[in-house]
Amino acid sequence: MAILEDVREAAQKKLLFLPHAIRQMSRPKRMITPGEVEKVVVGGEVIEDYAQDPRGHSCLLLGFGEADRAVHVVCSPKDDYLAIITAYLPDPAQWSEDFKRRR
Secondary structure (H helix, E strand, C coil): CHHHHHHHHHHHHCEEECCHHHHCCCCCHHHCCCCHHHHHHCCCCEEECCCCCCCCCCEEEECCCCHCCCCCCEEEEECCEEEEEEECCCCCCCEEECCCCCC
16 A cells, blocks of 8 residues: 555654644553554554545554554655654444454
8 A cells, every 4th residue: 555655655754743642642541652653653553545535635544553552543644754643542333353454
């Protein structure tokens, strides 16, 4: 998928965590570290592609963080950085068992 190549190329330059991502990552019951997000960006897979996003082409990545927990990251590659729009722990009630498809 071309978006994944763009994501990884932009991530090599810089990760920019947007305010919404920081709020979501900082929630007490689901603290997500920048290192976990970076691990998802580097080794995760695209599970949804938002080519028509008005803010610019973005995607939802699935990867695994600390203790092998599933982490979703929504990001958008820009010329000089990768914008991290949000990161969260997917809710098993809303996602398939492998966290790749919405219920």
